[in-house]
Amino acid sequence: MQRIVGHLGAGLRPILALGVGIALSALAACELPEAPEWDVGIIAPFSSDPIGIADFLPTSVQIDSTGDPWVFTVDRQEDSQVFNYGDLCAPYCAGLIGQPVPGFAHVDSFEVAFSDTDLVSVEDLSGALTLQFDNGLGFEPLRSNADTTGYLAVAIRDLGSGATLDTLFLSADSETLGSQKDTVLSLSGADLTGGVKIVFWVVSPYDGQTITVDPSTASVTLSAALDGIEVAAAIVVVDNMSMDTSFVADIDQETRDEIMDRVISGAYELKLVHDLELDGSLAVSIAGSEADLFSGDPLLEVRLPDLVLTSGVAQAGELTAQDLELIAAFPDVYIGYSGVASGTRSGSQSRFAPDQTLQAQLKVTAQVRIGE
DSSP states (O other), rough: OEEEEOSSTTTOOOOOOOOOOOOOOGGSSSSOOSSSEEOOOOOEOOOOEEOOOOOGSSSTEEEEOSSSSSSSEEEEEEEEEEEEEEHSSSSTTTTTTTSBOOEEEEEEEEEEOSSSTEEEEEEEEEEEEEEEEEEESOOOOHHHHHSSEEEEEEEETTTTTTTEHHHHHHETTTTTOSSEEEEEEEEEEEEESSSSEEEEEEEOOOOOOOOOTTTTTTTEEEEEEEEEEESEEEEEOOSSEEEEEEEEOOOOOHHHHHOOOOOOEEEEEEEEEOOOOOEEEEEEEEEEEEGGGTTTTTTTTEEEEEEEEEOOOOOEEEEEHHHHHHHHHHSSSEEEEEEOOOOOTTTTTTEEOOOOOEEEEEEEEEEEOOOO
């Protein structure tokens, strides 16, 4: 059986194949009794196909299945901010040009928020946060000619909860910013909601030097990049996600002939088995081409009524002889799925883990008359 991946609705990427084998081809393997005349129900066995969850994820999140266990990887998250010296040293540096550089203390912060707003939070993160300080002040802010009491302290906090994830302390006793200072912090084991907040405290001692500094142009640029991100799970927004996919079922000619000559009625039963935090509806269409799926033309497709995404619920219905004969007459048999799903947590959110799947199980019963 060959599967064809369909397309999602607006704003969403293609979803992994949501096909379930209708397994009509299994009829060919059944030994049909000869006369006398009997009505025989032939049940095609359950087919169970795993449906991946990759396309329920935001574009910034992917599944890495190369290791054990599988993990989500998250695209590099980065941002930067310029801190003007006039703000850092205010009010002490007013009219500073040509005057001794004053001492000052300043507290400030900036955020590196998740670039994808549908990514709410991640769990058990493994990754590194790189901080880069570009010193454009024209002097060393941590150390003066005679005073080494300056320092820079940095706290990395979860943007959602405010919990401190890691800290950095640069003392003028042993460190300077120079023209550029890079440092890397590990965030292994952290849970993040929304991104990170970087809070810093800088204490610059009095410098007796008379240097030319323009407070309106001198600045320090702080850049932060969260990279190499792997996480064990993610909470994302799934809000009325439209999904459409299809695949081709291979039905041999002998089975087609038996259906065309002998079928009198049929039935179907579909069951979805999963532990996903999703709710919604799902429709199934069987047609002779991908273009005819969900066409609304009863001469071109067999449409099953809207089903629910609820796990473990057996959803059954009738198929007429005409339905099965139409399917048997299709040159190729396409099975399509179209649905709308939303997360069941507050705010249409769902928690996903990389190894989660949705199992779709479908069986078809064809009632055929033998012995005529």
